[in-house]
Amino acid sequence: MATVLVTGGSRGIGKATAILLARHGYKVVINYLRNKQAADEVVNTIRATGGEALAIKADIADELQVLAMFAEIDNAFGAVTALVNNAGILFQQSTIENLTADRINRVLATNVTGYFLCCREAVKRMAYRHGGEGGSIVNVSSAAARLGSPGEYVDYAASKGAIDTLTTGLSLEVAAQGIRVNCVRPGFIYTDMHATGGEAGRVDRVKFSLPMQRGGQPEEVAQAIVWLLSSKASYVTGSFIDLAGGK
Numbered sequence: 122m123a124t125v126l127v128t129g130g131s132r133g134i135g136k137a138t139a140i141l142l143a144r145h146g147y148k149v150v151i152n153y154l155r156n157k158q159a160a161d162e163v164v165n166t167i168r169a170t171g172g173e174a175l176a177i178k179a180d181i182a183d184e185l186q187v188l189a190m191f192a193e194i195d196n197a198f199g200a201v202t203a204l205v206n207n208a209g210i211l212f213q214q215s216t217i218e219n220l221t222a223d224r225i226n227r228v229l230a231t232n233v234t235g236y237f238l239c240c241r242e243a244v245k246r247m248a249y250r251h252g253g254e255g256g257s258i259v260n261v262s263s264a265a266a267r268l269g270s271p272g273e274y275v276d277y278a279a280s281k282g283a284i285d286t287l288t289t290g291l292s293l294e295v296a297a298q299g300i301r302v303n304c305v306r307p308g309f310i311y312t313d314m315h316a317t318g319g320e321a322g323r324v325d326r327v328k329f330s331l332p333m334q335r336g337g338q339p340e341e342v343a344q345a346i347v348w349l350l351s352s353k354a355s356y357v358t359g360s361f362i363d364l365a366g367g368k
Contacts, residue, residue: 122173124198125350126190128152128181128239129208131160133312134261137339138205138346139163143172145347148198151176152190152208173198181208181235182227191242200246200253203350206236206284207261211277213319225276232280233287236260240291240302248298255299257350260288261342264308264365281306285361292359301358303349308365310337332367 125142129135130151140163143149149167153160153176160176167174175197179190194201210231212224240258247256265278266285285304292302309324309331320326324336345362348354 122146122148123202124148124150124194124200125203125205126150126152126194126201126239126243127205127207128235129154130205131156131163131176134307134310134339134342134346135205135207136163137343138207139174140166141340141343141347142203142205142350143167143170143174145351147203148173148175150174150194150198150201152179152181154178154180154208180231181239182230184238187235187238187242191246195246201243202247202254202256204239204243204256204258205261205346205350206239206258208235209261209277209280211274214273216272217275220276228276228280229283232277233283236284236287240287244291244295244298244300247300248295250298253299256301257354258291258300258302259346259349260284260302260304261346262288262304262306262361264306264363264368266306267363268368288361289359296358301349301354303354303357303359304361305342305345305349306361306363306365307342308337308363308368310339310342310364312339328366330368331365335366337364337366 125147130139131153164174179186247253262284263281266281270278288304
């Protein structure tokens with residue numbers, strides 16, 4: 122049975138993805154940073170339907186915590202064969218004039234360095250040259266990587282631009298090692314991340330500017346992630362799926 126790690130798996134897109142992957146037979150590891158109760162609820166939801174799941178607290182921006190998390194997964198479920206890099210942070214909406222070095226660095230530490238660290242540890246376990254059997258990685262970027270989030274989250278958008286580049290470069294680096302690396306770019310999705318940025322109703326404010334005239338649901342993004350991880354996407358690597366309502 123395949124083992125998947127979903128970072129930021131206690132809420133939003135990560136939660137929907139973890140639950141759907143369990144339905145497809147994966148052993149699921151839910152990584153979370155603070156909300157143990159929410160992570161445990163996802164684990165219990167999966168176990169209630171006969172699935173296998175485990176919650177692990179770790180800050181992916183901290184290299185030692187990432188190492189400890191992967192070691193714990195090795196012991197509990199065996200080496201990961203799939204990774205969903207989903208954990209991400211943003212702060213209050215702001216123009217560039219009010220950004221501080223501390224805020225920028227905190228965003229980059231989680232949204233970029235954290236993805237790199239998790240990819241590194243996954244590749245060490247998946248690559249043929251390390252005795253692995255191959256695997257699949259899906260990075261969760263954002264439509265912001267293309268659109269820039271002017272006046273709101275330019276720092277967040279820049280971090281997601283880096284993830285697009287990571288996806289392209291890593292997919293080429295590890296393709297011959299049996300590892301596929303792909304990316305999804307969600308747009309305006311109904312998650313509580315918008316409240317973190319100070320505007321809980323952001324999706325409803327902007328939805329009519331989208332060609333489809335509506336926001337997206339986490340489950341719609343999860344479907345694309347699960348497909349990219351699966352054998353149905355066996356000849357797909359270095360690819361991007363935009364889930365942004367046409368924008």
